[in-house]
Amino acid sequence: MKIKGAYLIVCSPDRNFVTLKIETDEGIYGLGDATLNGRELAVASYLTEHVIPCLIGRDPFQVEDIWQYLYRGAYWRRGPVTMSAIAAVDVALWDIKAKAFNTPLYNLLGGKSREGVLVYAHANGTDIAEAVDSVQKHVDLGYLAVRAQSGVPGVASSYGVPKGGKPYEPAERGLPSESLWSSERYLNFVPKLFQAVRSACGEDLHLLHDVHHRLTPIEAARLGKELEPFHLFWMEDPTPAENSDAFRVIREHTTTPIATGEVFNSFWDAHDLIRNQWIDYLRMTIVHGGGITALKKAADFAAIYQVRTGFHGATDLSPVTMAAALHFGLAIHNFGIQEHMPHTALTDEVFPHQYTFNAGYLHPGEGPGLGVDIDEKLAAKYPYQRAYLPVARKIDGTLTEW
Ligand code: KDG
Ligand code: MG
Numbered sequence: 001m002k003i004k005g006a007y008l009i010v011c012s013p014d015r016n017f018v019t020l021k022i023e024t025d026e027g028i029y030g031l032g033d034a035t036l037n038g039r040e041l042a043v044a045s046y047l048t049e050h051v052i053p054c055l056i057g058r059d060p061f062q063v064e065d066i067w068q069y070l071y072r073g074a075y076w077r078r079g080p081v082t083m084s085a086i087a088a089v090d091v092a093l094w095d096i097k098a099k100a101f102n103t104p105l106y107n108l109l110g111g112k113s114r115e116g117v118l119v120y121a122h123a124n125g126t127d128i129a130e131a132v133d134s135v136q137k138h139v140d141l142g143y144l145a146v147r148a149q150s151g152v153p154g155v156a157s158s159y160g161v162p163k164g165g166k167p168y169e170p171a172e173r174g175l176p177s178e179s180l181w182s183s184e185r186y187l188n189f190v191p192k193l194f195q196a197v198r199s200a201c202g203e204d205l206h207l208l209h210d211v212h213h214r215l216t217p218i219e220a221a222r223l224g225k226e227l228e229p230f231h232l233f234w235m236e237d238p239t240p241a242e243n244s245d246a247f248r249v250i251r252e253h254t255t256t257p258i259a260t261g262e263v264f265n266s267f268w269d270a271h272d273l274i275r276n277q278w279i280d281y282l283r284m285t286i287v288h289g290g291g292i293t294a295l296k297k298a299a300d301f302a303a304i305y306q307v308r309t310g311f312h313g314a315t316d317l318s319p320v321t322m323a324a325a326l327h328f329g330l331a332i333h334n335f336g337i338q339e340h341m342p343h344t345a346l347t348d349e350v351f352p353h354q355y356t357f358n359a360g361y362l363h364p365g366e367g368p369g370l371g372v373d374i375d376e377k378l379a380a381k382y383p384y385q386r387a388y389l390p391v392a393r394k395i396d397g398t399l400t401e402w
Contacts, residue, residue, distance in 0.1 A: 001026050001100065003060050006052045006092075008034070008044050011379035014344040015171060016040045016387055017318045017351075019374055020047060020088040022096065024060055030095030031374060032088030033287045033324075036080055037171050037316035038388045046085045050074075055089065061100075063093045067293045083265035083290040090291025091324050091370070099369035105324070106364060109296065109331035116361030117329040119313075119340035120145035120208055120233070124161045124168055127151055128193055132200045135207075144360035145206035145233060145337060148197050152189045156180040157390075159212040159402070167344070169315060176388040179402065182395050183219055190223060194230040206233040206337075213237045213263075213401040214392075217249035224254030233337070234259040234281055234310065240401060241269065247278035259283050262312035265290065267298045274307050281310035281336050287321040288312070292328060299332050308336030315341050319351035323372040326355050326364035338362065350379050 006022040018034040018041075034043045051070060058066060070086045071077065098105040106112060121138040123146045125131035131150035138146045149160030157179040162168040190209065197207060209232060215223065220238030227235060234257045239246050241260050250258060259281035261270055265288050273279045282302050289295050299309055309332065311325045322340075329335045340362060343351075353372040354365025365371040392402040 001028070001060055003055045003058050006055055008047060009374055009376055009379050010040065010044055010384045011350065011382050012385045013346040013350040013379065013382040015169060015315060015347070016384055017347075018044050018088075019318065019320060020092055021374070022055065022060065022089070022092040024096060026100075028096050028099050030060070030092035030099070031320050031370065031372060032090065032092035032095070033318040033320035034084050034088035035287060035316055035318050035321075036084045039081065040384065042081045043084045043088075046081050047088060051085055051089060060093050060096045063090065063097065063293060066090075066093060067291065071290070078266045078268070080263075080265045080288055083294075084288055087287045087289065087291035087294070090293050091286060091320065094292050094324070095369040102368045104364060104366055104368065105327040105370055106331045109292070109328060112330055113333050114330060114335070116358070116363050117326050117335065117338050118145060118360060119143070119338045119357070119362050120147055120206065122147050122149070122160065122168060122341050124149040125151065126161060127153075128196045131193060132196050135197050135201055135205075139201060139205060142357070142359045145208065147208040147210060148193060149210060150189075150193050152182070152186050154185045155182050158186075159214070160210060170389055171316060171387040172390065173385050173387045177390045179390050179392045180395055181214065181392045181400055183215055186214070187219060187223060191226045194227055194232070198230045208233045208236065210236040211238045213240045215239050217246040221250045221253035224250060224256035224258070227256050228254060232256055236260065236283070237262065241273065244272035244276070244278065247273055248276065251278045257281065259310045262288075264288070267294065267301070270298060270302070274302050274305050277305050277307070279307060281308055283310050283312050285311040285313070285317060285321065286324045286328065287317055292324060295328065296332070299334060303332075303334035306334075308334045310336045311338055313339030313341060315343055315347070319343060319348065319353045319372050320370065323353055323355055323364055323370040326362050327370065330364060346382075350375050350382070
């Protein structure tokens with residue numbers, strides 16, 4: 001089998017997605033997601049101009065060799081644009097191989113280690129009462145794990161809380177909006193949120209919370225400590241992770257489990273955090289971390305240190321990435337949890353898929369390959385629209401982490 005051609009489908013069915021389609025001379029094709037929220041066209045151009053010409057004529061079964069060719073062969077290493085491009089190729093090749101063997105992708109990754117993939121939902125509200133209500137609604141839908149975010153009194157727009165009653169979607173069309181932030185107000189508020197959620201929803205529900213990189217290490221340590229009575233499943237991205245040692249500070253002060261890595265793009269971003277056991281869950285996911293080939297190595301390394309996966313799964317990760325993550329999560333031993341922020345009905349229509357939700361778990365389906373396709377005609381009706389993630393400033397105007 002040979003790669004005959006490859007092209008990109010850039011579309012915006014309610015939000016932007018970049019999808020790579022690799023075609024073979026035997027009629028089998030594979031899909032890969034190359035979406036990098038707010039920087040989509042950089043990856044599209046990297047693929048079209050620099051990667052696709054190198055793929056033509058190659059044997060699509062040589063997944064490892066092609067990964068190494070694109071990673072080492074570029075000379076320039078790492079970075080979200082490069083690694084998302086490599087991931088798109090890698091996932092499309094795994095899709096082709098599993099289709100060629102007429103088997104679901106999870107069978108090529110070791111086979112089933114479990115019956116379903118535990119997922120967590122997003123609950124949010126402008127205040128505690130709304131947030132509690134939203135958690136309860138997700139429990140009623142069958143979720144066993146829920147992330148709770150709430151508006152903070154005196155903070156104009158908090159991370160994870162939708163505006164104007166629409167479902168939460170971080171990227172906004174047009175130029176970046178600006179929001180205001182106060183760590184002091186947030187720190188005083190969050191323990192009250194979790195006290196209310198825990199007492200309303202009982203002990204058995206897994207509760208999660210995303211700090212979104214907004215605290216200093218010692219502030220995060222304080223929050224983790226104050227949340228201990230509510231035994232969270234995890235506290236996510238408590239502080240930026242460029243300096244791994246920051247997580248040592250947090251770890252030394254609290255037993256609240258820590259998840260990080262949704263912005264990582266290389267195993268080396270996670271290496272010190274894992275080997276020092278400063279985190280419990282790795283969030284680097286397939287699309288931004290270099291594909292299934294790269295994540296399998298990272299997950300196997302993490303397993304030795306009892307670090308489990310907790311892959312990023314917001315709406316900017318397309319159904320192609322979601323399917324890949326579900327096959328991956330079904331197969332590996334040290335799977336922890338998968339984020340599930342459902343796509344809109346229109347996105348689901350553009351990307352017909354076999355994965356299904358049942359009683360708190362997603363299952364990737366039993367069809368060959370990833371079990372996800374793209375309706376190119378429908379996609380063409382929704383062309384790319386420039387969109388950005390917001391930026392955040394402290395109350396005095398200083399730019400800070402969004
Ligand atoms: O593109 C950025 C979003 O995916 C991110 O802000 C969402 O933090 C996020 C999460 O945990 O889903
Ligand atoms: Mg997050």
